[in-house]
Amino acid sequence: MTDKPLQDHAVPASACIAALRQIGVDHVVTVPDWVQLALHARLEAGEDGLALLNTCNENQAVTVAAGLTLGGRRPLLVMQNQGLYNCINTLRAVCLDAHIPLVLMVGQFGREYANLGQPATASRRSMVRLMQPLLDALGIPFHLLDRPADLPCLALAYAQAEQRGGAVVVLVSAPLAWS
C-alpha cells in the first residue's frame, strides 16, 4: 500500500456536485455519512439549486425523497452503509413494491484502505462485506464509485431508476476529497 492510499480513489466533492447539477438533481435528502463528509460540507455551505434536507433516520430520508419524487422533484439520497441496513423495509415498500424511482449514494463506512481496489466482499468488516450481497438479494442494482472516472455512473443510476421504477445504489468506496 502507498503512503497515500486514497489518492487513486478519492472522488472530489466538487466533481460530485457538478455531476448532480448536470443530472438535474434539486434536493439532497440525507442522514450524514462519514465517507461523504466533503459533500456534506459543500451542501451545508449552500449550493444554488441544491436544497439540503437532513432527516432523523434513513427511513424518513427514503419517504421524504419518495414524496419529493412523486411531487415532480429529483432528489438524491445520501447515507452510509449502516443507514441502508436500517431502512430496508422502507426501501422494500417504496422502491420494490411501489416502484418509486430513487438514487442513493451510500458510503462504505469502515472500509479498510487496504481493501480499496479489491472486492468489498473481501473486507474484514461485515458492514462493508455484506452490502453488495444484500443489494443482490434485494434485487437493487448498484454501481461502484471507486475513482473519479466512475462519476458517469450517477447519470446512469438515474436513468436506470427511472426506467425500472425503483432504487439504484451508488456505493462510494473511499472518503470523498475536499476539493
Added chain:
Amino acid sequence: MMNMLQACGVVAQQRPADSILVATMGAMFVFDRIDAAGAPPKVASRLSSVPLMGGAAGLGLGLALAQPQRRVIVVDGDASLLMELGSLNSVAAQAPKNLLHVVIHNGTQFTGLANIASPVRGFSFAQAARNAGYRQAETFDQPAAWAERFAALLALDGPGFVELMVEPMPAQTGPGFEPAEMPDLQFERMGREARALQSFLKESS
C-alpha cells in the same frame, strides 16, 4: 371521544379538491369507506403508506415541499408515528407552511381487528409536536369541535399538528377467528396510488 369515521370524515368532506391526503392503514380503510359511499371521491389525490408503518409523515413532507401551492394533509396513526417519532423533528426542521399533520390517537394497534395496546398511555403527541417546533398543535376529543376547526387549521401557516382522541373500533378476533388472506391489493396499492397521484398532480398543475 370521537370515532374513526367522525375523525376521518371531517378530513374527507372538508379537504380541498386540489389537496393531497397521505394516510396510514387504519385511516386508509376508513377513507376507502367514505370514498366508496360519498361524493365526490378524491381517490386520485390520495397516497397510502401501506404496508409501511411510520412512513406517512415523510411522504407528506416530501410532497409538501415539492408542491408548495397545495395543502398536504397527513393522517397518521399513533403506533405508526411512534415508530418514527423523529419525523416530527424532520418536518419541523423544514417547516412546510402547507402541511397539516393529524394523528389518530386510539391507543391500539391492529385497530378494529385485535386492538393490541400501543405503548402510548399518557403520551401527548400534540406536546411532542410543539416541542419539535410545529407552529401550532391542538387536541380534539369531540367531533363537532374538530369539524368546526378543521378549515381554519388547514388555512393557517404550518406545519400544523392535530391530535384526535379516538375510541378504538370493536375488535373482531377471538376463539375460532380465522383471518382472511391478505389480498394482493394490500401490497400493490401504494404503487398504484403513487402513479395516480403523479398523473393527478401533472393534470392539475
